[in-house]
Amino acid sequence: MEEFNKIKRPSKKEQSTAFESYNVLQAVLKDIKVKSPEIEIEKTRKKIKVPLKALKLLAKILKVMGDGKPISVSIAAEMTTQAAAEFLGCSRPHFVKLLNEGKIPFTKIGKHRRVKFEDVANFKDKMKKEQEALIIQMMKSDEESGLYDS
Incomplete structure (x- = not known):
């Protein structure tokens, strides 16, 4: 949890990767009809189910990161x-x-x-x-x- 508290501006490489990933994820999100779609981690070929809300949050994070802005995530129960x-x-x-x-x-x-x-x-x-x-x-x-x- 401590890692969430550190706010750092993304590097140029992270910014570029985030921007590309955001564009792909945003396009895919438009076609998803299930609440917990499966995604595949390429290197391991493992599939995991991710709640759609979490994928939408990830898209927002990637967008902000792609814009070069620092990110802070807090879980407010x-x-x-x-x-x-x-x-x-x-x-x-x-x-x-x-x-x-x-x-x-x-x-x-x-x-x-x-x-x-x-x-x-x-x-x-x-x-x-x-x-x-x-x-x-x-x-x-x-x-x-x-x-x-x-």
Whole structure:
């Protein structure tokens, strides 16, 4: 795990390899229909199953690396209320209010609340979908009232 904490800029050779690998992986990802496709490690001829989400994450990492940017990977199982509030783009007091209203599940360790990253990400996705639905509803309402010509 310590290796994840070291942030280094990729070398030119790593950058080039990452860029080429990203292009190939991105093209392949478009055609994958299974949740855990098999990939083959050429040198050993061994096949491994990799969750599709992990391959998509790998593609993002290769893209960033190919652009020559440093990479840091962190696995966030639980978050503080401050980190979660920053992730959502709101204040910590507002985030705590969302927790107290039962909109996001949490656990309490002593006086401190902890939330799962997955729960916060799901809440963010839900809010985004609700906002999009409201915008569409408003546009339809404007069209029906004649305020908007298409």
